[in-house]
Amino acid sequence: MAPKAVKGKPKAKSHQDSGRLLKRKRGEEQISDLVKRVEELDIKTSLKSFSDLPLSEPTASGLSASHYKTLTDIQARAISHGLKGRDILGAAKTGSGKTLAFLVPVIENLYRKKWTELDGLGALILSPTRELAIQIFEQLRKIGRNHHFSAGLIIGGKSLREEQERMGRMNILVCTPGRMLQHLDQTAMFETNNLQMLVLDEADRILDMGFQKTVDAIIDHLPKQRQTMLFSATQTKKVGDLARLSLQDPEYVSVHEAADAATPSTLQQHYTVIPLPQKIDTLWSFIRANLKAKTIVFLSSGKQVRYCYEALRHLQPGISLLHLHGRQKQGGRLDVTTKFSQAQHAVLFATDVVARGLDFPAVDWVIQLDCPEDADTYIHRVGRTARYERVGRAVLFLDPSEEKGFLKQLEHKKVPIVRINIKSNKQHSVKNQLQNMCFKDPELKYLGQKAFISYVKSIYVQKDKEVFKIKELPLEEYAQSLGLPGAPRIKFIKGEDAKERKNESWRMAHMSSDDDSDAEKKNKKDEKEVRTRYDRMFERRNQGVLAEHYSKLINDDGTMVATGTKDTGKDVDDEADEDADFLSVKRRFAAGDEELGQKVDSAGSGSDSDSDSDVEPADKDTTGTKKVLLDGQDPLLIDSKRREKLLKSKKKLLKFKGKGTKLVYDDEGNAHEMYEMEDEEMFKARGDAKTQREKFLEGETERTRQADIEDKEVMREKRREKKEKRKARERAEIAAEAEEEGDFQGLSHLPHVPFEIPGSDSESGEQESRPSKKQRVSFADKEIDEEKPSKSKKTSGKSIETLGDLEALASGLLG
Structure with missing residues (x-):
């Protein structure tokens, strides 16, 4: 019996092998059939549902389980091009299903190529924000649940080491640009040599200045031969951007380019003109009037988001308030997006981090409290509502200075928008309550100051100066509307004004005063200026207190200083002016320059200017005109007040001076002129080189001997001085001891x-x-x-x- 049992085992094993072979053969037949169907697919035919596409069974079952049956316009046109392996530029309205338009080709292309873990990374999907990357990854998990691919989510805020351990086994990666570049630079086992597909969601945002360097560095790591797909609601068409991505004959798929509007037809869009100081009050009134709605409020900066959230939360509007901005930690951002998605009624204060691609269900209102930077940003913001042909409403708050320029941009982008007016009887002011809260809570006041500065900075850095006119904004009133006691000081605005004043010509600044008529000047003189005690205090001079003392001084010749004259006060003021520059550096003369010092002292009124400049005063000539010697040049005649002022400016005196010699310092700190190479002919003219060398050595030997003698003499002098000091000290000690002994013994009268x-x-x-x-x-x-x-x-x-x-x-x- 035993041999029969043994004979049966190989039969079971062969049966299993044959089953595997049949399954593998059936799979290969399905893939070959699928490849043939993709090649036969006609792009021009209109497709209505996913069942019309040549998709694999795992993908079709995943789409069916996720309740995706009907194709949208962008999906019908983009998926067919993507299945054929072509590069795509996809542009469609927000909420039109662009995510599936690139996820389905990614999965299908890797499936047809029999991609496994051993083949490495096959597809890379880049997203500008973490929230959008998470949303794409969740969609990928839903429709790819029946496939055997390994997919990963690589975003900031998570453990880098855990990601490094798993990245080598991933077939599809969804990531943000910054984190992806970090892994490409630091993860040793991560390779992209076999990459088949690159997808950029919100491509215009990724390719702009904020991500330009990062994306360029990522592309340098990727192979040139690949399929590239770009999708966005506002697609980029710049030749430079497309050349950087190495696109090969891309298909531009724009399903709504011929449409009357760039936004969904189910979206009701309105704008209202509200002065900047009244925006907070209007927002509060809107929230109180729509407690049963789901609203997103967009602001320019994260600090404004934080302040509005904290301030209105203290006022307790009666609805759940949330806030989301880029400075929050990853865990907090995930909690906020989850809470807002699940909430039935809530208000989310957010920056443009939320503006692109995120799909929050059933959003009723999109409020743009601050004007967006351009029409594209406006389109992305309002796209958070009215998604997938649902109904939505959007309101844009514009300052009077922003209305004309921004409406022109919206008209150019085919955005239909209607103006509405807010009823004044339904608007409530919270200005006094905010001021009271800021007074009691220093932290809230600090947040308000930061929000004010960040808003002004966001307006200041905008490129479109036709829309954003910072000088026309009532900033002081806006600060009071935030509850602040006054507008905080802003350095960059003050610096701009100072730069303009600096660049203004002195002559242009005084031209208006020269053109005034005599009558106007007379009227200006007749006007009485209001002078406060502070003005009079700053005009005083300390020397004026001693005016009487100065009037009683006696001159060198014994005569009294003239008193009672009109010039007494003038003399005092002149002396005060001379002492005003008591911190200016005066010239110092060496021990042998007494004559030069006397010359400078005898230069009269020009002594102050001579002390500050390198000039040597000389005697007066026969006409009484003073002359000043400048470095051996012709004497400079001081015959006018302009020449006297000239002496005070070193820069203007340079053209009257000769050319100086350049000095260099050796290792010991001694200054000498620069050494220059001697001409060879001049050197030979002085004699033979050997003779000159011997002569030079003799001279140096003699110089060294003389220096040695001088050093020895100096040392002898030092020793002599030291010996004399020691003897003097000993004599002083002997005398002191003798005096002490005499005092102690009482015998100072006796001989010692x-x-x-x-x-x-x-x-x-x-x-x-x-x-x-x-x-x-x-x-x-x-x-x-x-x-x-x-x-x-x-x-x-x-x-x-x-x-x-x-x-x-x-x-x-x-x-």
Whole structure:
């Protein structure tokens, strides 16, 4: 029985292998049939549903499970081109189903090429915002649920290391440009050499100045031979942009180009002209009047979004408020989009991060509180409502200065918009409440200041100056409408005015005053200026306090200074003017320049100007005109006030001076003229090179010897000075000790008798007599003691050598 059982196992294995072979063969037949159907597909035929397209069974089942049956206009035309592998430029209105127009060709093309994990990255889809990338990825998961492809979402705000570990196994990637470039530069195992398809959603936004460098860097990593598809509601047609992407005979698919309007026909569009300070009040009144609606409010900057959200949240309008901007963390942004999508009634304050591609269900109103930067941005903003042929409404708030220019742009883009007026009796003001809240809450006041500055900056940086006229906006009233006590200082506006004033010619600034008639000048003189005490305070001079003292001064010749004259006050003012520049740098003269200093002092009224400029005053000539010497040039005659002013400007004096010599500094900091190479002929004219070399060495040797002698003399002088200082210090110490001993013993009237102890010199004895220092005992030979004369002998008496001599001296002292 055992052998029979063994014989049966190979039969089961062969049965399984045959099943796999049949399945593989059936799959290959389906793919070959699918390829044939795609080749036979006629692009010109009008297609109504997804079943009319040559799609694989997994894709068709995924579309059916996601309830996608009917094709939109952009899908009917773009998918057929995409299946044939052509490059596409797709443009259609917002909410027309552009996402499926590129996702279906991506999945089908990879399926027909039997793409597996081992083949690497097959398709790359770029999105300008994280929210749109998440939305595309969710759509990809729905329609591709029956395929075996591996797909990944690469956006900022997530762990880079986790993404790096999985990226090598991905077949389809949905990503933002910045994060994608980071992986291309840093992830070692990530390769794009086998890429088949590149898709850019919202292509005009990705290719503009904000992403230009990033997209160029990404394209450098990608292969040239690939299929490229660009989709947007406002498609780019710039030749430079298309050349950067290496498009090959792209098909321009624009289904609504011949339409009467660039926006959906189910969208009701209105605008209202409201002065800037009344926009917050109008927004509050609108929210209170539409508590049962779902609304998106667009603002220019994230700081404005934050302030409007916080301020109106404190006022409790009775509806859920949310806010979304680019500075939020990724987790918070996902929570906000999820809450707003699921909410039945809510208000979302947002920037243009939300303006492109996001599909929030059942949005009733789109309010644009701030004017968009161009008509394309307006189209993308209002596209958040009236999606997939649903009904929606949009309102644009325009300042009177923005109305004319922006309506012209909308007319050029075929955007139908109607003006409406707001009933004044239904408008409520929250200005006082905002001021009260800002007074109580410093954080809210800080947010208001930042919102004001960011709004003004957003207007200032706009390129279209026909629409955005910052000088016509009532900024002070706008700051008060935000609850601020006053408009914050804005540096860039002040800097622009200063630049204009600086560039204005001095002559043009004074031309109007020269053209005035005498009558006008007379009227100006007759007008009395209002002078405050501060004006008078700043006109005072400290020297004016001592006017009486100056009038009583005596001249050098003994005469009194003239008093009671009209010029007394003038003299005081002149002295005040001279002291006004007390911080100016005066010339300093070396020790041997006394004569030059006397010349400058004797230059009269021109001394101030000479001290600031490199001039040398000279004596007056016979006509009394002063002359000034300028670097050995011809003397400059000071014969007018204009010449006196000329002396104060170093720049204007340059044309009267000679050419200076350029100095360089060596390693020791000594200045000398630049060394120049000598002419070879001049060198040979002086003699043989060997002779010149010997002569040079002799001169340098002599110079070195003289320098050595001078250095030795300097060292001797230093030693001599040091020795004299030491002797003087010793004499001073001896005198101080003698005085201390006399005071201590009370014997200052007696003659001082020095004691010499054999075996020690006099200096050690002096040190032993000091009570303040530690006693020192020094031992020396008698020969040394005999050679050194005693320094402490002041009398001609005999020296004490024995104990008897000491007793005899003591008895003599005691009488």
